[in-house]
Amino acid sequence: MRINRVELRHVRMPLLSPFETSFGRETERDCLILRLESDGLEGWGECVADRSPGYCYETVETAWHVLADFFLPAVLGADLGAPGDLASRLKPFRGHPLARAGLEMALWDLEGKRAGKSLASLLGGERERVPVGVSVGIQPSMDALLRTVEAYVEEGYRRVKLKIKPGRDVQEVGAVRERFPDLPLQVDANSAYTLEDWPVFEAIDDLRLLLIEQPLQEDDLIDHSRLQARLRTDVCLDESILSRRHARQAIEIGACRVINIKAGRVGGLEEARLIHATCRERGIPVWCGGMLETGIGRASNLALASLPGFTLPGDISATGRYYREDIAEPRFTLNPGSTISVPTRPGLGIDVVPEALDRFSLRRESFPS
Numbered sequence: 126m127r128i129n130r131v132e133l134r135h136v137r138m139p140l141l142s143p144f145e146t147s148f149g150r151e152t153e154r155d156c157l158i159l160r161l162e163s164d165g166l167e168g169w170g171e172c173v174a175d176r177s178p179g180y181c182y183e184t185v186e187t188a189w190h191v192l193a194d195f196f197l198p199a200v201l202g203a204d205l206g207a208p209g210d211l212a213s214r215l216k217p218f219r220g221h222p223l224a225r226a227g228l229e230m231a232l233w234d235l236e237g238k239r240a241g242k243s244l245a246s247l248l249g250g251e252r253e254r255v256p257v258g259v260s261v262g263i264q265p266s267m268d269a270l271l272r273t274v275e276a277y278v279e280e281g282y283r284r285v286k287l288k289i290k291p292g293r294d295v296q297e298v299g300a301v302r303e304r305f306p307d308l309p310l311q312v313d314a315n316s317a318y319t320l321e322d323w324p325v326f327e328a329i330d331d332l333r334l335l336l337i338e339q340p341l342q343e344d345d346l347i348d349h350s351r352l353q354a355r356l357r358t359d360v361c362l363d364e365s366i367l368s369r370r371h372a373r374q375a376i377e378i379g380a381c382r383v384i385n386i387k388a389g390r391v392g393g394l395e396e397a398r399l400i401h402a403t404c405r406e407r408g409i410p411v412w413c414g415g416m417l418e419t420g421i422g423r424a425s426n427l428a429l430a431s432l433p434g435f436t437l438p439g440d441i442s443a444t445g446r447y448y449r450e451d452i453a454e455p456r457f458t459l460n461p462g463s464t465i466s467v468p469t470r471p472g473l474g475i476d477v478v479p480e481a482l483d484r485f486s487l488r489r490e491s492f493p494s
């Protein structure tokens with residue numbers, strides 16, 4: 126597979142409603158979209174870096190820089206093997222997993238189109254539909270929170286994740302649990318707590334949650350293992366797990382009993398698949414996280430979540446959860462039973478809508494120019 130040309134775009138899409146987490150409140154979602162050309166085929170990729178380094182240190186600007194100046198020159202004109210071999214080609218470069226993963230996604234799309242196989246089948250997926258849930262941001266009031274959760278439950282979501290932060294936790298989650306006694310419920314702190322906050326965890330531990338996601342700092346497996354030892358509720362790691370080694374070590378020291386897998390965070394689908402295998406061998410359930418993806422990244426998430434070890438519902442909501450208009454078709458909708466169907470056409474199995482993509486593009490550049 127020889128890459129003849131790459132087009133890079135900075136895209137900004139308005140969110141249907143603001144999304145607030147422990148690291149901030151967003152009304153628009155930025156990302157980078159890559160279009161690769163290889164022997165008359167095009168491959169699409171999404172780099173899930175955001176405008177600000179809130180979820181992780183990368184931003185659309187750092188990803189643009191690293192792709193334009195280092196990663197793209199390393200692949201342009203070269204004869205590439207399988208998409209998973211990108212790692213060896215990018216070996217001279219450190220870090221920037223979101224930028225890596227965006228490029229790798231486009232290679233997987235190309236590979237699927239070349240082979241006439243869906244991304245799910247290339248990765249070893251086994252499910253036609255995957256169970257999904259919805260991630261609910263921090264709301265302006267208790268009333269708004271209960272109404273928002275109720276609306277998603279009425280829409281058919283059967284697993285709800287609540288974002289929490291210090292001061293907006295026990296009362297909020299307790300009220301949702303009281304109102305929806307049997308709803309599969311989980312929380313995500315995005316690293317906002319320390320072990321000093323033990324009383325919060327002790328209270329939350331009584332609320333029959335599916336899991337508590339990333340309560341402590343991302344570089345702190347040790348305190349996560351101390352916390353997990355004191356909790357009945359499963360700790361799930363997100364930001365802390367950047368590679369299969371992190372996954373293995375976190376499991377070995379009891380830092381978590383569940384892992385959230387995001388291809389972006391771990392540098393691509395190949396590493397995601399390896400983490401899935403590591404967890405499966407050890408009986409650790411995994412689920413597919415979300416980064417407010419466009420239809421391109423959402424299609425990739427659905428393919429990944431079709432692998433057999435993804436036994437918990439993913440943060441892969443319907444397109445309409447986030448966007449009025451998307452840059453790819455068809456839109457993803459919720460099936461009865463809180464599932465979304467995995468694309469079956471070759472590659473990612475979606476079509477990018479050029480007019481929509483142009484309208485949301487703030488900047489574009491072709492390589493080689």
Ligand code: NPQ
Nearest residue numbers: 144151175180260414415416417440
């Ligand atoms: C998480 N995702 O699991 C992330 C957090 C996240 C669906 O909860 C812009 C605005 C980009 C908010 C990327 C979900 C974001 C964002 C990630 C939130 O931790």
Ligand code: MG
Nearest residue numbers: 313338339363
């Ligand atoms: Mg998370």
